[in-house]
Amino acid sequence: MKVSEELTEGLEMSRSWCRVKPADELVLIPVQKSCPECGRAMRIRYTNRRAVVSLRGLVCLRLKIRHCEDRTCGRYHQAWRPEAEGALALPQHEFGLDVIALVGPCATANTAACRKSIASSTGAAWRSASAA
Secondary structure (H helix, E strand, C coil): CCHHHHHHCCCCCCCCCCCCCCCEEEEECCCCCECCCCCCECEEEEEEEEEEEECCEEEEEEEEEEEECCCCCCCECCCECCCCHHHHECCCCCEEHHHHHHHHHHHHHCCHHHHHHHHHHHHHHHHHHHHC
16 A cells, blocks of 8 residues: 555545536525615625525525725625524524524434435435535
8 A cells, every 4th residue: 555545544625516507596695785884885796606405305595795895994895694504504504504404403303214204204306515
């Protein structure tokens, strides 16, 4: 066995396949239209895209980001993201809160009954989203 093979033995890459196209897309726009600090209007400056695996399958989130453009404001050019984003997924995570809430209690139990429960309640959409 070579030295490089010994170092990488048992280690796997996180994902080595392409992800399927999202079946659903949500556009989220911030509710707050005026800057909370200076009171001036915040305009939508750019859009971020984010893919989240939920119990419905893979969902593409299009996030409209607002900025305060008043140079004297303390929140000048600080991103104001949609408030609803926090209800769907944690920051920088690819699984939705609904998946985390379903899998969380069973994670410590690690029993066959829990695995069957997860597989039956998530359905084919979950398996296709996580496998692809």
